[in-house]
Amino acid sequence: MESLFTSLLPQYTPKQLSSASAVVAPPSLSISLLSTAIHVHSVKPLATVTCLSASAVHATVENERAGSRIPKRSEIRLGLPSKGRMAVDTLDLLKDCQLHVKQVNPRQYVAEIPQLSNLEVWFQRPKDIVRKLLSGDLDLGFVGLDTVTEHGQGNEDLIIVHDALEYGDCHLSLAIPQLGLFENVNSMKDLVEMPQWTKENPLRVATGFTYLGHRFFREHGFKHVMFSTADGALEAAPAMGIADAILDLVSSGTTLKENNLKEIEDGTVLESQGVFVASRRSLIQRAGVLDITHEILERLEAHLRAVGQFTVVANMRGSSAEEVAARVLSQPSLFGLQGPTVSPVFCKREGKVVADYYAVVICVPKKALYESVKQLRSIGGSGVLVSPLTYIFDEESPRWPKLLGGLGL
Numbered sequence: 001m002e003s004l005f006t007s008l009l010p011q012y013t014p015k016q017l018s019s020a021s022a023v024v025a026p027p028s029l030s031i032s033l034l035s036t037a038i039h040v041h042s043v044k045p046l047a048t049v050t051c052l053s054a055s056a057v058h059a060t061v062e063n064e065r066a067g068s069r070i071p072k073r074s075e076i077r078l079g080l081p082s083k084g085r086m087a088v089d090t091l092d093l094l095k096d097c098q099l100h101v102k103q104v105n106p107r108q109y110v111a112e113i114p115q116l117s118n119l120e121v122w123f124q125r126p127k128d129i130v131r132k133l134l135s136g137d138l139d140l141g142f143v144g145l146d147t148v149t150e151h152g153q154g155n156e157d158l159i160i161v162h163d164a165l166e167y168g169d170c171h172l173s174l175a176i177p178q179l180g181l182f183e184n185v186n187s188m189k190d191l192v193e194m195p196q197w198t199k200e201n202p203l204r205v206a207t208g209f210t211y212l213g214h215r216f217f218r219e220h221g222f223k224h225v226m227f228s229t230a231d232g233a234l235e236a237a238p239a240m241g242i243a244d245a246i247l248d249l250v251s252s253g254t255t256l257k258e259n260n261l262k263e264i265e266d267g268t269v270l271e272s273q274g275v276f277v278a279s280r281r282s283l284i285q286r287a288g289v290l291d292i293t294h295e296i297l298e299r300l301e302a303h304l305r306a307v308g309q310f311t312v313v314a315n316m317r318g319s320s321a322e323e324v325a326a327r328v329l330s331q332p333s334l335f336g337l338q339g340p341t342v343s344p345v346f347c348k349r350e351g352k353v354v355a356d357y358y359a360v361v362i363c364v365p366k367k368a369l370y371e372s373v374k375q376l377r378s379i380g381g382s383g384v385l386v387s388p389l390t391y392i393f394d395e396e397s398p399r400w401p402k403l404l405g406g407l408g409l
């Protein structure tokens with residue numbers, strides 16, 4: 001077995017190989033051995049990985065370039081998910097930011113955003129976006145945090161520019177059968193304390209997230225665990241007898257329930273949503289990447305900030321703008337973003353231009369709308385108009401200085 005590992009993974013250090021053998025499957029299961037081998041080479045990103053081809057001949061695949069130089073090209077490249085749950089929502093988010101992705105037809109993998117010159121959009125599967133950011137073949141990308149964390153494996157070249165794009169929400173969670181052996185197991189403590197799991201009989205976990213899985217079990221001091229990988233429908237693995245538990249993404253929880261599985265209380269490995277990610281090397285070394293990142297970030301922040309707010313305009317009788325403002329500011333839900341804008345509403349009475357009324361403009365969180373309307377009425381507001389907000393541009397995008405600081409600029 002050891003020699004097979006050695007021949008499969010010639011570039012691993014002895015330390016990496018010994019951590020690999022800690023999760024080796026029972027010798028009788030050659031299929032598990034293969035999945036373990038695949039899992040092992042996801043432990044640490046390497047410049048070159050060795051794969052087992054159909055004819056068992058070793059083929060060399062270059063996934064990452066070594067060194068800190070970036071590939072030479074003049075265009076800036078943005079990776080967007082080509083398929084799956086994130087694809088349409090990413091395009092919709094960009095459209096909401098007035099960044100329309102122009103794709104000639106859905107099977108063409110390259111596109112452009114006319115508003116951003118010198119930018120190429122490349123549609124890729126989410127995990128390939130992360131891989132290509134690391135290899136320098138993409139500069140920027142939109143993916144789920146789960147994918148960045150799993151496939152980025154803590155690589156410092158990946159920088160999360162915007163960490164909360166408010167779509168693709170899900171969590172990576174450990175799930176076990178509701179009944180049988182696990183009927184009374186509800187926490188990680190319960191699981192760790194089960195006497196069943198030994199070196200010879202490890203807990204078998206089916207997952208596409210072996211890097212995060214390893215980290216999570218290690219953090220919980222759980223030694224006897226073995227991972228196997230599959231590309232989908234993991235929820236079937238326990239019922240098929242292939243695994244004891246699964247580590248997979250959950251959003252509504254329906255798939256777990258329909259397959260008689262339950263989440264473990266403290267078994268959430270990661271909360272995930274869409275993120276905007278960049279290669280540090282590209283930001284620093286490639287001309288124009290920092291400027292485009294700034295523009296995309298500003299648009300994202302302005303849009304996402306506005307989504308949760310309404311503009312509310314109300315008329316209010318008063319003796320002066322200050323007096324009306326004081327009344328508005330006496331109400332807890334009417335502070336707006338920077339206090340109220342109060343403007344006189346002029347009318348002509350007995351030949352004179354007078355201002356008996358004032359228009360009050362505030363932004364209120366959507367959730368607080370009705371409360372705000374009630375408070376406006378209680379201080380004499382009438383004719384309340386509510387309209388959606390499209391963008392809120394701050395003096396500076398809040399995440400921008402953080403990004404520059406992180407880059408040492």
Ligand SMILES: Nc1ncnc2c1ncn2[C@@H]1O[C@H](COP(=O)(O)OP(=O)(O)OP(=O)(O)O)[C@@H](O)[C@H]1O
Pocket residue numbers: 083084085086125126127143144145146147168169170231249250251252272273274
């Ligand atoms: N319920 C969910 N299940 C899976 N992914 C979800 C869910 N909700 C949101 N997501 C997000 O969508 C992404 C999955 O998209 P998709 O299914 O296209 O990718 P994938 O399955 O990783 O790719 P591939 O099919 O190429 O392996 C996840 O990485 C996650 O960020």
Ligand SMILES: O=P(O)(O)OC[C@H]1O[C@H](OP(=O)(O)OP(=O)(O)O)[C@H](O)[C@@H]1O
Pocket residue numbers: 231232233234235248249250251252253254255256
């Ligand atoms: O909590 P829920 O809303 O039920 O969603 C969770 C399911 O969705 C995902 O699978 P997907 O639909 O991507 O299919 P796959 O398993 O083939 O990847 C994920 O892998 C879970 O199986």
Ligand SMILES: [Mg+2]
Pocket residue numbers: 084232
């Ligand atoms: Mg999927």
